[in-house]
């Protein structure tokens with residue numbers, strides 16, 4: 001398998017964690033989003049949407065991080081990333097999608113570029129935008145985790161899964177952009193538990209081969 005990834009891409013981070021949890025070996029090819037590699041014809045031939053991640057398995061190019069993670073879960077079922085019961089699966093997917101659908105899409109590079117170049121937001125306004133939407137995602141995740149009787153050591157029970165592999169990049173990204181983390185004690189407890197596992201720690205942006213030494 002080959003993963004097209006970028007060190008600070010939170011969506012790529014989700015897939016890296018899933019690959020590690022499954023123990024699936026995978027080559028990484030860097031798509032440098034700041035250099036515009038996502039717009040090169042050679043990459044667009046693999047994924048016509050200029051974003052990472054893309055996972056190539058044999059002759060198939062899989063796109064969208066949560067679709068990729070569910071593909072991995074179906075093709076390598078152990079350990080499962082989703083609960084066995086439909087209610088549990090809906091809860092886990094719901095927590096995951098707060099990050100992947102409601103929060104992270106508002107802060108990706110193309111949105112930041114539009115805000116600064118087209119709408120001419122200042123750096124301070126951009127930072128406020130990012131903190132607002134990352135914080136809103138974290139607040140919603142915290143509310144579900146703090147109130148949910150199914151919350152355990154991890155987001156759902158005592159095994160890491162789909163919700164955790166979305167929570168961890170959400171926390172790491174929020175910290176990168178200077179969000180306060182003290183309003184989210186349950187999320188942070190689960191985050192620390194996840195980061196004690198190699199599968200999560202090894203997927204961290206700073207552990208990636210393309211992490212720049214001067215970052």
Ligand SMILES: N[C@@H](CCC(=O)N[C@@H](CS)C(=O)NCC(=O)O)C(=O)O
Nearest residue numbers: 009010011051052064065108109110
């Ligand atoms: N919903 C997509 C998000 C894909 C996405 O926006 N990825 C970002 C990096 S995290 C990207 O490649 N952005 C390029 C850009 O915005 O120009 C997924 O979960 O895979």
